[in-house]
Amino acid sequence: MPRFRLIRQDAVYELIDTHQAQLALRIDFSAAKLQHRATRGGKKELLLRAVGAKPGLRVMDCTAGLGTDSFLLANAGCNVTMLERSKILSILLSDALRANVSNETQQILSRMHLLEADAKDVLLDMKRMGLLTEGQAEPLPDVIFIDPMFPSRRKQALVNGSMQMLQNFVGKDQDATELLALAMQTGCSKVVVKRPANAEALELYKPSYQYVAKANRFDVFLQ
Ligand SMILES: C[S@@+](CC[C@H](N)C(=O)[O-])C[C@H]1O[C@@H](n2cnc3c(N)ncnc32)[C@H](O)[C@@H]1O
Numbered sequence: 001m002p003r004f005r006l007i008r009q010d011a012v013y014e015l016i017d018t019h020q021a022q023l024a025l026r027i028d029f030s031a032a033k034l035q036h037r038a039t040r041g042g043k044k045e046l047l048l049r050a051v052g053a054k055p056g057l058r059v060m061d062c063t064a065g066l067g068t069d070s071f072l073l074a075n076a077g078c079n080v081t082m083l084e085r086s087k088i089l090s091i092l093l094s095d096a097l098r099a100n101v102s103n104e105t106q107q108i109l110s111r112m113h114l115l116e117a118d119a120k121d122v123l124l125d126m127k128r129m130g131l132l133t134e135g136q137a138e139p140l141p142d143v144i145f146i147d148p149m150f151p152s153r154r155k156q157a158l159v160n161g162s163m164q165m166l167q168n169f170v171g172k173d174q175d176a177t178e179l180l181a182l183a184m185q186t187g188c189s190k191v192v193v194k195r196p197a198n199a200e201a202l203e204l205y206k207p208s209y210q211y212v213a214k215a216n217r218f219d220v221f222l223q
Helices: 032-039 046-051 068-075 087-098 103-109 119-132 161-170 176-185
Strands: 004-009 012-017 058-061 079-084 112-116 143-146 190-196 209-212 216-222
Touching: 004 087, 012 087, 012 161, 032 068, 046 068, 046 190, 046 209, 046 216, 058 068, 068 079, 068 103, 068 112, 079 087, 087 112, 087 161, 119 176, 143 176, 176 190
Parallel strands: 058 079, 058 143, 079 112, 143 190
Antiparallel strands: 004 012, 190 216, 209 216
């Protein structure tokens, strides 16, 4: 039997890890914890400071995952294109984006657009289009955001249940350096990479500056 199973429970898709006795993974943008984080205000969210989040900013989130970072960005008024290559996670995300939520949350969700795709393909297309049309192609996003998966990114106690399950499910993202290189090659003026606080920088590029928190760090690349 496969370790992970996608089931439909109360008309919502959930991912179950048959090897762990933990709650099923479902994405709920109305969850109290996320709503609290969103309404607590942006000041504490280094993500928002690193991205420079503001209404109308166009952000491409290359690693949508559970959609938490995308939601926080959309809550700050950004228009977010979410790329996720896992079919299962894309199903969970699109389910959550279609869910019956309050009007306020619905307004936030209307700024989040999901595409099931490998971000490398999308970035490569953006780079090619830019080269072909000498900058006249579709406007680039204002910011490209990348949050690759690192198995031991946080102390186990700090990794919440959903993120732990995501780690077990997707494993390590081996192509993070390639993703950063492609993002830079599109010519986008700002690329932000989320890393464990004490991790080495991804090779090839030196961050212009960093925002460092206890568990995470945001490397900002300007060009
Ligand atoms: C650490 S999680 C991202 C968590 C996310 N920032 C959040 O707030 O929930 C990394 C996710 O990025 C996805 N991913 C990694 N590389 C990708 C790529 N090249 N294209 C699309 N998705 C990718 C993985 O499948 C995984 O779901």
